[in-house]
Amino acid sequence: MMAGPINVKSEIGKLKAVILKRPGKEVENITPDTMPRLLFDDIPYLPIAQKEHDNFATVLKQNGTEVLYLDDLAAESLNDAAVRQEFLQRIIAESGFKKGKTAEVLQNYLNSFDSLTMVQRIMEGVRKEDIQLKSIGLKEASEDGDYPFLMDPMPNLYFTRDPAAAIGEGVSINRMTFAARRRESLFMEYIIAHHERFANQGVHVWRNRNHDTRIEGGDELVLNNHVLAIGVSQRTSAEAIQDIAGNLFKNASGYDTVVAIKIPHNHAMMHLDTVFTMINYDQFTVHPAILTKDGQVDSWILHPAKDGISIEHHRDLKQVLKTVLDLDDLDLIPTGNGDPIVAPREQWNDGSNTLAIAPGEVVTYNRNYVSNEILRKHGLKVHEILSSELSRGRGGPRCMSMPIVREDLKK
Numbered sequence: 445m446m447a448g449p450i451n452v453k454s455e456i457g458k459l460k461a462v463i464l465k466r467p468g469k470e471v472e473n474i475t476p477d478t479m480p481r482l483l484f485d486d487i488p489y490l491p492i493a494q495k496e497h498d499n500f501a502t503v504l505k506q507n508g509t510e511v512l513y514l515d516d517l518a519a520e521s522l523n524d525a526a527v528r529q530e531f532l533q534r535i536i537a538e539s540g541f542k543k544g545k546t547a548e549v550l551q552n553y554l555n556s557f558d559s560l561t562m563v564q565r566i567m568e569g570v571r572k573e574d575i576q577l578k579s580i581g582l583k584e585a586s587e588d589g590d591y592p593f594l595m596d597p598m599p600n601l602y603f604t605r606d607p608a609a610a611i612g613e614g615v616s617i618n619r620m621t622f623a624a625r626r627r628e629s630l631f632m633e634y635i636i637a638h639h640e641r642f643a644n645q646g647v648h649v650w651r652n653r654n655h656d657t658r659i660e661g662g663d664e665l666v667l668n669n670h671v672l673a674i675g676v677s678q679r680t681s682a683e684a685i686q687d688i689a690g691n692l693f694k695n696a697s698g699y700d701t702v703v704a705i706k707i708p709h710n711h712a713m714m715h716l717d718t719v720f721t722m723i724n725y726d727q728f729t730v731h732p733a734i735l736t737k738d739g740q741v742d743s744w745i746l747h748p749a750k751d752g753i754s755i756e757h758h759r760d761l762k763q764v765l766k767t768v769l770d771l772d773d774l775d776l777i778p779t780g781n782g783d784p785i786v787a788p789r790e791q792w793n794d795g796s797n798t799l800a801i802a803p804g805e806v807v808t809y810n811r812n813y814v815s816n817e818i819l820r821k822h823g824l825k826v827h828e829i830l831s832s833e834l835s836r837g838r839g840g841p842r843c844m845s846m847p848i849v850r851e852d853l854k855k
């Protein structure tokens with residue numbers, strides 16, 4: 445059977461197609477004042493960040509992965525004039541201008557570009573000085589007069605993992621937690637609905653972005669063709685997990701098990717994939733800080749039940765994984781070899797955020813040399829990529845990639 449445009453039934457099947465976003469001008473529109481709000485810890489040096497990102501894309505291509513770029517896909521989704529206008533109106537409204545003079549002027553300004561340039565201008569942010577606004581409304585006048593942006597930049601877009609996630613033959617298009625990232629998932633909504641690669645191809649949307657409860661792709665792990673792990677985290681709420689589980693269970697998605705894993709709510713570990721990833725049939729990276737000394741972490745197994753969803757509480761992560769994955773044993777590989785200094789240092793620069801491109805074959809940041817060494821000792825094939833600037837945004841190879849097609853696993 446020919447796979448559809450979305451086919452992700454594991455974290456580890458050979459990676460065939462992925463969506464990336466090359467960091468652009470949006471990253472240079474971060475300032476020390478806006479850094480915390482825009483979820484960055486420093487300002488990456490863009491030319492180097494781009495070089496590093498191109499190195500990431502090259503490694504993926506050399507290993508047989510088709511690389512698609514978010515801005516190209518978004519632009520190609522807007523070929524229809526009415527769709528393009530509707531998209532513009534919505535992104536401008538979500539940027540704070542539902543109607544009125546400013547909304548109109550922004551719409552005219554952005555309309556003056558071809559679709560790719562328009563999409564990139566939106567991603568980069570639009571400054572007040574970019575548009576010819578003769579009289580401004582009370583809203584803009586009374587807000588911070590010195591603040592240069594009308595539409596904020598979206599520097600986190602290079603973490604394509606988060607605004608949407610492929611699950612089986614469908615996607616979740618996510619309601620993001622922080623305002624800094626909330627508009628990002630609108631691009632994916634238009635791509636899935638209007639890009640010729642995806643539109644009218646039977647791609648299911650398991651959950652759309654019109655919700656108050658929050659979920660992000662960094663928390664959504666596809667363990668196999670019927671089991672998901674989802675982090676209960678700073679970014680993903682328990683309500684959203686129960687909601688998407690309910691949709692998957694009742695819509696013949698193939699998914700009948702969701703393991704909700706509770707992780708600390710902090711900036712270094714904002715998503716499950718910053719502390720836990722699957723890298724082989726029976727191998728995982730784990731940051732020791734999420735476990736008690738005896739390997740315990742709060743987790744819940746959700747299954748469909750006659751009257752809705754059944755929920756069982758567990759504490760032993762290894763046992764939970766063995767049960768849901770039907771394995772006799774498994775190998776949990778500690779970030780930084782579990783050393784009390786190395787583990788938190790390498791986790792901070794995404795030492796646990798490993799992207800599997802095939803079973804037992806991963807892409808990691810070169811700076812996490814202790815974690816890389818231990819992965820190799822455990823038999824993994826490790827492709828290291830450059831990482832001094834990309835890592836300043838607190839995301840690694842898994843965060844920077846949205847797989848859309850993986851080969852199905854044989855067993």
Ligand SMILES: NC(=[NH2+])NCCC[C@H](N)C(=O)O
Nearest residue numbers: 483603662715837838839843
């Ligand atoms: N899947 C991930 N872990 N993504 C990391 C995202 C980092 C980004 N600065 C944020 O705070 O949202």
